[in-house]
Amino acid sequence: MAAYLGAADQSVDGVLEQESLTVLERMTVLFDDLIDDELDKRLKGRPSGCFSVNTALEAADDPALAVAHGQISKNLRDRLAVMASYLRVGQARGDIACAMAPASQAEVINGAVVGIRVASRVGSGRESMRAIADGALLVLTP
Incomplete structure (x- = not known):
């Protein structure tokens, strides 16, 4: 679990650290990459969705998965803090x-x-996933 979460974090951090883009542009790239990745997995016959999301859902009520649930919960808190720090900078810059x-x-x-991730898992198309992303981006757009 730790290796999976670490790889996912590195992927997101690679986008967040692109200082040539505004923070809003970075968020847009994150969503674009996510949607493309989900559709690419489907095209290649690999399972769509997210291992950590699926594990979090299953582990919440299973004492045997308490360690995995704890790792996911901590990672979520840490990632939300990282994301909030970038958004704070974006607010200060006006973007x-x-x-x-x-x-x-x-x-x-x-x-x-x-x-x-869930929409992908149930077979939703690009337009549906894009609508979810665009709704979130509305909250960020000045």
């Missing part, structure tokens, strides 16, 4: 809306990511 606190915006982004 992220200030109508919500950065921590709340990070929760919206996370909810959209989970929603896109």
Whole structure:
């Protein structure tokens, strides 16, 4: 689990650290990459969705999976804090809306990511996943 979460974190961090882009552009790239990845997995016959999302759902009620659940929960808290810090910078620079606190915006982004993963898992198309992403981006757009 730790290796999977670490690889996922590195992928996201690679986008977040692109200082040539505004924070809003980075969030857009994150969603674009996520949607493309989900559709690519489907095209190649690999399972869509997200291992950590699926594990979190299963582990919540299974004492045998308490360690995995703890790892996912900690990773989520850490990733939300990282995301909020980037959003805070974006708000200060004027490229992220200030109508919500950065921590709340990070929760919206996370909810959209989970929603896109679930939508992919049930066979939704690009348009459906794009609608989820665009809804989250509205919260960020000044």
